[in-house]
Amino acid sequence: MTATDQTATKQTATEQTTTEQTAAAAYKWVGTRPVRPDGVDKVTGKAQFGADRVLPGMLEGVVARSPHAHARIVSIDTTAAAAMPGVHAVITGADFPDLSDSGASADDVSRSRNVMARDKVLYVGHVVAAVAAQTRRQARAAADAIVVEYDVLDHVLTLDQATADGAPLLHPEMVARGIDPEDARPNTASRVAHERGDLDVGFANADVIIERSFTTQAVHQGYIEPHAAVADVTRDGRAELWCSSQGHFAIRSMSTTVLGWELSDVKVTPAEIGGGFGGKTTIYLEPLSLLLSQRSGRPVRMVMDRNEVFTASGPTSGSNIRVKLGATAAGALTAADIMLEYEAGAFPGSPVGAAAMTAIACYDVPNFSVVGFDVVLNRPKTAAYRAPGAPAAAFAVESVLDEVARELSIDPIDLRLMNAAVEGTQASYGPTFPRIGFVETLEAIRHCDHYQSPLGPNQGRGIGCGFWFNVGGNSTATVNVHEDGRLTVMTGSPDIGGSRSSMALFAAEELGIDVNTIQSIIGDTDTIGFADVTGGSRVTLSTGAAVIEACREMREDLCRRAALMWDVDRDLVEWVDGRAQHVDRTETPLSLADVAAKAGRTGGPISVTAAMNMRGAGAGFSTQVVDVEIDPETGQTSVVRFTTAQDAGTAIHPSYVEGQMQGGVVQGIGWALNETYTYREDGSLDNDSFLDYRVPVASDLPMIDTIIVEVPNPAHPYGVRGVGEVGIVPTMGAVANAIHDAIGHRLCDLPMSPMRILDAINQGNG
Amino acid sequence: MTRTHVQCNVNGDEVDFLTDPAESLLNALRDQLGLLGVKEGCGTGDCGACSIMLDDAVTCACLVFAAEAERSTIVTIEGLADADKLHPLQQCFLEGAALQCGVCTPGFLIAAKALLDRNPDPTETEVRYALAGNLCRCTGYDKIIRSVLAAAEEMRNDHGVSL
Amino acid sequence: MRYSAPTTVDEALATLTAEPNARVFAGATDLIPQLRSGRPEPALIVDLKRIDRLRGVTLTDATWTIGAATPTSHLTRNAGFAADFPGLTEAAGLIGSDQIQNRSSLGGNLCNASPAADSVPALIANDARVVVASASGERVVRVDGITIGPGATSLAPGEFIIEFQLDRPAASTSDAYLRMIPRTEMDIAVVGAAARITTDGGLCTGATIVLGAVAPIATRVNDAETALVGSTFTDDALAAVAAAASAACDPIDDKRGTIAYRRQVAGVLARRAVALARMRSTASSNESSQT
Numbered sequence A: 001m002t003a004t005d006q007t008a009t010k011q012t013a014t015e016q017t018t019t020e021q022t023a024a025a026a027y028k029w030v031g032t033r034p035v036r037p038d039g040v041d042k043v044t045g046k047a048q049f050g051a052d053r054v055l056p057g058m059l060e061g062v063v064a065r066s067p068h069a070h071a072r073i074v075s076i077d078t079t080a081a082a083a084m085p086g087v088h089a090v091i092t093g094a095d096f097p098d099l100s101d102s103g104a105s106a107d108d109v110s111r112s113r114n115v116m117a118r119d120k121v122l123y124v125g126h127v128v129a130a131v132a133a134q135t136r137r138q139a140r141a142a143a144d145a146i147v148v149e150y151d152v153l154d155h156v157l158t159l160d161q162a163t164a165d166g167a168p169l170l171h172p173e174m175v176a177r178g179i180d181p182e183d184a185r186p187n188t189a190s191r192v193a194h195e196r197g198d199l200d201v202g203f204a205n206a207d208v209i210i211e212r213s214f215t216t217q218a219v220h221q222g223y224i225e226p227h228a229a230v231a232d233v234t235r236d237g238r239a240e241l242w243c244s245s246q247g248h249f250a251i252r253s254m255s256t257t258v259l260g261w262e263l264s265d266v267k268v269t270p271a272e273i274g275g276g277f278g279g280k281t282t283i284y285l286e287p288l289s290l291l292l293s294q295r296s297g298r299p300v301r302m303v304m305d306r307n308e309v310f311t312a313s314g315p316t317s318g319s320n321i322r323v324k325l326g327a328t329a330a331g332a333l334t335a336a337d338i339m340l341e342y343e344a345g346a347f348p349g350s351p352v353g354a355a356a357m358t359a360i361a362c363y364d365v366p367n368f369s370v371v372g373f374d375v376v377l378n379r380p381k382t383a384a385y386r387a388p389g390a391p392a393a394a395f396a397v398e399s400v401l402d403e404v405a406r407e408l409s410i411d412p413i414d415l416r417l418m419n420a421a422v423e424g425t426q427a428s429y430g431p432t433f434p435r436i437g438f439v440e441t442l443e444a445i446r447h448c449d450h451y452q453s454p455l456g457p458n459q460g461r462g463i464g465c466g467f468w469f470n471v472g473g474n475s476t477a478t479v480n481v482h483e484d485g486r487l488t489v490m491t492g493s494p495d496i497g498g499s500r501s502s503m504a505l506f507a508a509e510e511l512g513i514d515v516n517t518i519q520s521i522i523g524d525t526d527t528i529g530f531a532d533v534t535g536g537s538r539v540t541l542s543t544g545a546a547v548i549e550a551c552r553e554m555r556e557d558l559c560r561r562a563a564l565m566w567d568v569d570r571d572l573v574e575w576v577d578g579r580a581q582h583v584d585r586t587e588t589p590l591s592l593a594d595v596a597a598k599a600g601r602t603g604g605p606i607s608v609t610a611a612m613n614m615r616g617a618g619a620g621f622s623t624q625v626v627d628v629e630i631d632p633e634t635g636q637t638s639v640v641r642f643t644t645a646q647d648a649g650t651a652i653h654p655s656y657v658e659g660q661m662q663g664g665v666v667q668g669i670g671w672a673l674n675e676t677y678t679y680r681e682d683g684s685l686d687n688d689s690f691l692d693y694r695v696p697v698a699s700d701l702p703m704i705d706t707i708i709v710e711v712p713n714p715a716h717p718y719g720v721r722g723v724g725e726v727g728i729v730p731t732m733g734a735v736a737n738a739i740h741d742a743i744g745h746r747l748c749d750l751p752m753s754p755m756r757i758l759d760a761i762n763q764g765n766g
Numbered sequence B: 001m002t003r004t005h006v007q008c009n010v011n012g013d014e015v016d017f018l019t020d021p022a023e024s025l026l027n028a029l030r031d032q033l034g035l036l037g038v039k040e041g042c043g044t045g046d047c048g049a050c051s052i053m054l055d056d057a058v059t060c061a062c063l064v065f066a067a068e069a070e071r072s073t074i075v076t077i078e079g080l081a082d083a084d085k086l087h088p089l090q091q092c093f094l095e096g097a098a099l100q101c102g103v104c105t106p107g108f109l110i111a112a113k114a115l116l117d118r119n120p121d122p123t124e125t126e127v128r129y130a131l132a133g134n135l136c137r138c139t140g141y142d143k144i145i146r147s148v149l150a151a152a153e154e155m156r157n158d159h160g161v162s163l
Numbered sequence C: 001m002r003y004s005a006p007t008t009v010d011e012a013l014a015t016l017t018a019e020p021n022a023r024v025f026a027g028a029t030d031l032i033p034q035l036r037s038g039r040p041e042p043a044l045i046v047d048l049k050r051i052d053r054l055r056g057v058t059l060t061d062a063t064w065t066i067g068a069a070t071p072t073s074h075l076t077r078n079a080g081f082a083a084d085f086p087g088l089t090e091a092a093g094l095i096g097s098d099q100i101q102n103r104s105s106l107g108g109n110l111c112n113a114s115p116a117a118d119s120v121p122a123l124i125a126n127d128a129r130v131v132v133a134s135a136s137g138e139r140v141v142r143v144d145g146i147t148i149g150p151g152a153t154s155l156a157p158g159e160f161i162i163e164f165q166l167d168r169p170a171a172s173t174s175d176a177y178l179r180m181i182p183r184t185e186m187d188i189a190v191v192g193a194a195a196r197i198t199t200d201g202g203l204c205t206g207a208t209i210v211l212g213a214v215a216p217i218a219t220r221v222n223d224a225e226t227a228l229v230g231s232t233f234t235d236d237a238l239a240a241v242a243a244a245a246s247a248a249c250d251p252i253d254d255k256r257g258t259i260a261y262r263r264q265v266a267g268v269l270a271r272r273a274v275a276l277a278r279m280r281s282t283a284s285s286n287e288s289s290q291t
């Protein structure tokens, strides 16, 4: 399909889905596809990512890591390392404050112990010390010379090992939340539950009941840019930190908390971020580089090697999931009983809560129970990954739904339509849905050419659906008009997928000016007001709302100034097509440049800041169809065709909406087919490189066709919902269903590797 | 530590630097010559972010010892555009939204240039295989592939190649 | 660590004699990742790429000579070579990405001695020989005499490979190499299978079948060859090939594949490689009968 076809698809989908969608057509700039403001720097190699900051006199820092999965640290001797050539500073856990009695939150205490181990190491790769030296080679040699004496303990690497009776405990002092003491299980940090109706009644009303157990494995976000930080602490105690993260304000507060420093003493400048997907919402190297810089009196740069990224930065959880669904012969779901057990890694805090909230959020089920457990084990602490928690749960639920559809001989889309959540449905996690676009995504797929097309030999087709809340949150935007009348829009939200463009598009739309004349930038923590992390698909929604708000105030200010210049009443001025105009057309309209030129006489510089905490995020839904072809003799899967439909609310920059949808799908394909963490028995990671951690490569894939559905979010001025995350949620279920369709066997364990598929085929053959 | 003296041509300039022989060409380009557009994603040849043209052949700079660059000719992402005009691949990447975070982009552009130098009219499958050594985790490759095909077409038209 | 780039075979040999703790390299696509993963650094690395004799793909009389340090992309882009050895060309072309191909060499692929090296089964199937440089003079060794175990070769310290030699295939003879990887590119073979087949009409008159990644070194499957020669590629004969290939495996369970999977798929790929080589051999006999 060509790019033009793709646009056509978008229009087709728009036509299919109600009149609300003509709203986008009413915009002049929103919905267009300008070149992004940071684009030229990124295609010419000028853009500075985390590791690209170079300061005079800069040292290189490296980390010494635990070779053991679980051990007590008896002693650490850094004398030899500190005396080695080029070494300027060595730090260990003894150099960090103990937060446990400081009133800090449990998460802060965990984070502090994750960035630098204290009395115990909890996974292979856990940091035990860090060194700054003139060169990386010198620093590495010194780190290798640090002598750590360990008292090695038994470790647990899987959910089953961790929760078995008598399992070694990672945190003997841990008090489980939500679990009665008599039900306590080893290494279980908490239990969450969402319940409604009566399961017994629900299953009694069912004509068909299907129950399956699933496992999924830890997978990594796989951003191409490794974690990096450059710190420069001056002798007056002020510090600067450059790093690539999804939120420099969060990095500042987490780093200073861990170090026990004053928050506002540190200025964090966001570098360009080379992918995050949730994994760059927390700290690893940042506090280490700050402390090394303070100790050495020199700037310090730290960059992870790829194997460190895999061994020690957050993957997402592996899980054990059990799903039991009941439905009437006509296809109405009557009951859902779901158990989710998620790996948290070495410290509590898996996304099992979100998994439990989202597991059946697509559907209106009268009786359900969703129970989730958060389990610690001797693996790196998990971090957020695109719709954290939701994809694994959806994989299980969508797989069982497929079985129900087969059992009842109902088309899988019809079954989902019969049970789909719509406006007014009480969501499984509590609130009542306002206008949502789930049904529209199902209809879009049902009517697309792909769903209607015939399949070839050894091919199978699968459907999957997914839900994600999307979040709002805090954002600040400043809009400045320069003396020449051009505009700079500044926010505090790192741009990880083209959001600078969306901010510029909002400003262009609100002020009626050419988007290509607008600068769209991201300020550091000293320059712009606070913003929450770029995550939860919130930037276009919330930071966008702040930009819109600032532009609306500015429009008002510009009208006021024009009135002053004309010496007329404010009410006689309106802002039309980028110019101030007298309602009676009696004055020559004033452009932004005209108003800017006289700014000194009408109240001084033209600058507006808006800061807000946006509520009203719009729920996102996605429906996907995939065709796979299986080699029945090797179990090799090829994805031959893929179409994804997603409700974007309003697509501000359609190219980047499509990009988010396609990126999410391909990550989901990797998760479904090949990606997994493989541990050796000693707890070390066996596949800590991109050669063996198999993310999809270009030749593995077809084009990913996109259908943008636009059911505007009623709570946002432009109807935005947030598009970054939900696209990954349906994919593994869709692929599993397609594989089932192709080979006639259900795979319940991820990844669905050639080996697993061939096993299933062999078993079926007798 | 004995350091080796290396002389080579980078992006049209004769340059020289001293290097520890164990150092990679990637580190030399970044740290000694300041060519920070060449990215490290893995350091082991698996991601292609460090792709450069080394004597007209696309290569992972992380898999070359800096000392090997003696008397070689190197083109990095910094040398792709003319002074006043982007390379058609760069222009098509921008217009086709072929980058999200952009960290893989320098490597993709160099690898795509190597492909089009050799094969000005590749099929989609040929583009996919030629770029299989470059990982992108953001885009799902779709828009990258389309942009390379678009650039190829533009370059063929510019060179007056009739098909 | 020091670096040296000799320009003649003799200079290289002298350098290696002077520094016993030395490592030769060509593309460094195995060497650098190994050093990066913490293997001890040698005192000296010797770059073989500046020696003319180690670079180039040439045909003299009926023998192809490939410099041991020649980038595999030079091999795969040589149309004449690809026509004679389509399977070996495919095998060499499977090594890594285009970026890797512009560096990786047959010498490195062989001497790195990975059980999964893609070119090695196809080299063995085609009776390839290597010329070994040694302080005591050059000698010619069959490729299957080089690898003796994972990471181990029969070369003595200070020796290296100068070039590979392959005789042009006889009439109605062709080869094929297939491998199984979970992705389509950028993976190490879970199973590899090479076959060289000679046909006379519908009859199989010669067969060499070699498996990779299923045993400590590339494994020739004599039973499969016996089953095939004299047959007309019947389903039974092909089933016997598959069974013999599976039986010849001595694989390990590792992160890349299980024993059972490797066994089963080795049979499948051996059978498919035979079928493909057979098809090519018939095509090549059609061509020669036309000319």
Ligand SMILES: Cc1cc2nc3c(=O)[nH]c(=O)nc-3n(C[C@H](O)[C@H](O)[C@H](O)COP(=O)(O)OP(=O)(O)OC[C@H]3O[C@@H](n4cnc5c(N)ncnc54)[C@H](O)[C@@H]3O)c2cc1C
Pocket (backbone or CB within 6 Å): A691, B044, B045, B046, C023, C024, C025, C026, C027, C028, C029, C030, C031, C032, C033, C048, C068, C069, C094, C095, C096, C097, C100, C103, C104, C105, C106, C107, C108, C109, C110, C111, C112, C116, C117, C118, C119, C155, C159, C160, C161, C162, C186, C187, C188, C189
């Ligand atoms: C991303 C990536 C993907 C890869 N994919 C594959 C793949 O699909 N299939 C595959 O088979 N391999 C693969 N490899 C491994 C590697 O590229 C190949 O083995 C390659 O052929 C090695 O050649 P080289 O010239 O780079 O070897 P080098 O690294 O230069 O040398 C490898 C070893 O051989 C020795 N050596 C080299 N030349 C000689 C010589 N002339 N005489 C004696 N000893 C010598 C060296 O001392 C060293 O021990 C991959 C590697 C990478 C990084």
Ligand code: FES
Pocket (backbone or CB within 6 Å): B039, B040, B041, B042, B043, B044, B045, B046, B047, B048, B049, B050, B051, B060, B061, B062, B063
């Ligand atoms: S950094 Fe060189 S290939 Fe990844």
Ligand code: FES
Pocket (backbone or CB within 6 Å): A224, A274, A275, B098, B099, B100, B101, B102, B103, B104, B105, B135, B136, B137, B138, B139
């Ligand atoms: S755009 Fe982010 S990795 Fe390619």
